[in-house]
Amino acid sequence: MGKCKVAILLLWVFFALCTTILELKVEARAASSFLEKEIEAKLKLLNKPAVKSIKSEDGDIIDCINIYKQPAFDHPALINHTIQRIPDFLLESQSSSTRGATNASTDVFQTWQKSGSCPKETVPIRRIRKEDLLRAVSLNRFGQKPPEPSVNSATNTKLNFSNLDYVNLENRSVNPKLYGDHNSRLFAAWTINSYHTTGCFDLTCQGFVQIASEIALGSTVGPYSSQFNQQYEINVGIFWDRNGNWWLRMKDKIIVGYWPAAIVGNLQHSATLVQWGGQVFSYNVKTTPPHTGTQMGSGEAASGRFGFACYMTNVRIKDYSETLKYPQFVSTYAAEPYCYSALNDVQYGKDPVFFFGGPGRRPPYCP
Known part of the structure; x- marks a missing residue:
């Protein structure tokens, strides 16, 4: 008689377990169908x-x-x-x-x-x-x-x-x-x-x-x-x-x-305000440092200039005079200058060229 009770109890536990698994499968299937x-x-x-x-x-x-x-x-x-x-x-x-x-x-x-x-x-x-x-x-x-x-x-x-x-x-x-x-x-x-x-x-x-x-x-x-x-x-x-x-x-x-x-x-x-340049983002990096290893531009620093660094030239804005002109006030900014850099190359008699980019994480300079 005792063995029968144990058998019935085990059968009930097995049935309950199967029911739970079945419910989980149904719920998972319902969630998948909804998605x-x-x-x-x-x-x-x-x-x-x-x-x-x-x-x-x-x-x-x-x-x-x-x-x-x-x-x-x-x-x-x-x-x-x-x-x-x-x-x-x-x-x-x-x-x-x-x-x-x-x-x-x-x-x-x-x-x-x-x-x-x-x-x-x-x-x-x-x-x-x-x-x-x-x-x-x-x-x-x-x-x-x-x-x-x-x-x-x-x-x-x-x-x-x-x-x-x-x-x-x-x-x-x-x-x-x-x-x-x-x-x-x-x-x-x-x-x-x-x-x-x-x-x-x-x-x-x-x-x-x-x-x-x-x-x-x-x-x-x-x-x-x-x-x-x-x-x-x-x-x-x-x-x-x-x-x-x-x-x-x-x-x-x-x-x-x-x-x-x-x-x-x-x-x-x-x-x-008018801005031009590059932007890098990574979902995997939550704090700074560590920085992302994502390159900006060619991966070369702005100092590499033409043929190496990414650049923008012929930069113009149009103000209320309705003519295209080079901006009067231009400044450069790099949020993480040891990881990415910006350079506005201004030479007499030539149109300024804006260079930017960088390699991203590069210990020990950009940890």
Whole structure:
């Protein structure tokens, strides 16, 4: 009789254990199903129906989206937005006579362009995939920069355009967390409160209105500069119009699109500060030191100058005189000067060249 009780007790324990495991499996399956639904919903929001799709040799898929159905128009402030007319001054070539002083080539292109082109009235948008979302810290913050510390973040409005070191001397470690590889890519980013709740890279959120059919933000760019070889440059500019919009122009003639006045906050009136340079970020480094081992630019210090360090030249701003001019007050700053450096090379009779970059962690100088 005692043996039967033990057998029944063991059977009950085994049954209870099996029930617990079954419940865990059901809960895990339910959680997985919920995540799948969230991912599918996010992909549907990000990727609009394509008129045409282009498979790039670098693995990207570029969707040609009807210009009036792009993500920007999902923004509450842009639901009834009318695409703005390109200002006349943007259609005029404003190349400086100093262009070419560095003997660099401007023959730079995006890789996807070798595989096709988008028809008129469409804009090329890099397709977001499931694996892109799975790499994100969270679905809600996909495509966003980590929040930046700011004394008054409510008025911290930024527009930023780069390809993360467009003269990059073969350092192609860009943003693998977002893009899934180490290619150098053209990207644009914006925020009106230090990325706490607004802004993103490229077109991963509503805001930037694209009008060009030639440029896909977030796509691979090339060729690359290398030491003792040809250097490559891309000319970019961001311009304000009297309606409060900020326009992005490339290669002196390609009008990529604009950030509408309705979303740029205080910037719709004017800008009080212009910055150019490089930025490095790592999720793995929580304190300083240790520093991140991520290189900036080519990985060479600014003192290496042309052919070695990353650089920007032909720097110009436009003030209320509405003419392009070199800024009157220019200063350089490096938050971690033993890890990364900045140098504004000013020589009499020559256009100043701004150099920047560095190797990152390099004990004992940059621990």
